Amino acid sequence: MPELPEVETIRRELEPLISGKIFVRPVLHMPSTIESPSVEEFSTTLTGRTIENLTRRGKYLIINLDRGILVVHLRMTGNLSYSVNGQPREERFLRVSLPFTDESALHYFDMRRFGRLWLVANREELHTKVLKRVGPDILEEVDLEKFLKLLGKRQRSKIKALLLDQGFAAGMGNIYTDECLHRCNIHPRRQAGSLSRTETEELYAAIKAVLADGIEYGGTTFRDYRNTSGAIGSFQSKLAVYGCKGEKCRCGAKIEKITEAGRGTYYCPNCQK
């Protein structure tokens, strides 16, 4: 479900709502949502902690506490909902409830149960236990020079697979990758090493632009994505290729759907070379 723009939207909405709040003991409706530590240690350690601020790395939401760090990954269908009176908007798919001392609460819902929460002691553990294989944030930590350098190490990868690889750089998902490659007219099956300098610069610019647009529109709701208050994003109305099989591209050609990197991949066979 959520890619970088959706997680960033949630981060921006949530930060002013929950900064300064103090956790009371969590309610784990589905204990396996907690990846680590043990459910008992998670509950005990989180209780009494104060939220300082919220950051993000790729698709990971990082909730920094006065002692320790709470990390959330929503995977496909996870979503976070803040409730002033502490009541969840519904019981269905409710996996974890994180109540605060002021009676408000943060609720984690997840239909497909892929999402996970972690509680780590410090930055060191954040990187060794959670972000072990996660590359630099594509929006915040990769300038053009670094992008060129990273690409240089992965010349043989197909560009779609590479952009989806969170170890290469973190944040791009299936929707924004397709939109990005369409914007810069690059075929999803091109090998990274085949891109000219100009194409690489255009790709970099397209990544930045499509992610910025996604954030500006509050993310994309293709099926399930909801922001913190349960509202949908609006970037889906701006999608040029994703989910548009058979529809006309701006050039007039029909958008096609193929499988690449194991994912449904939409592109324009006329524009993208």
Place this chain on the structure above:
DNA sequence: AGCACCACCTGTGGGC
């Protein structure tokens, strides 16, 4: 290194 495939889950919509 890179890639294809499966597993993890539940719901649903496209196609027959």
Place this chain on the structure above:
DNA sequence: TGCCCACAGGTGGTGC
């Protein structure tokens, strides 16, 4: 019209 199964904003593991 109804039913069914391929497929879904992700990732980790395996094996070639």
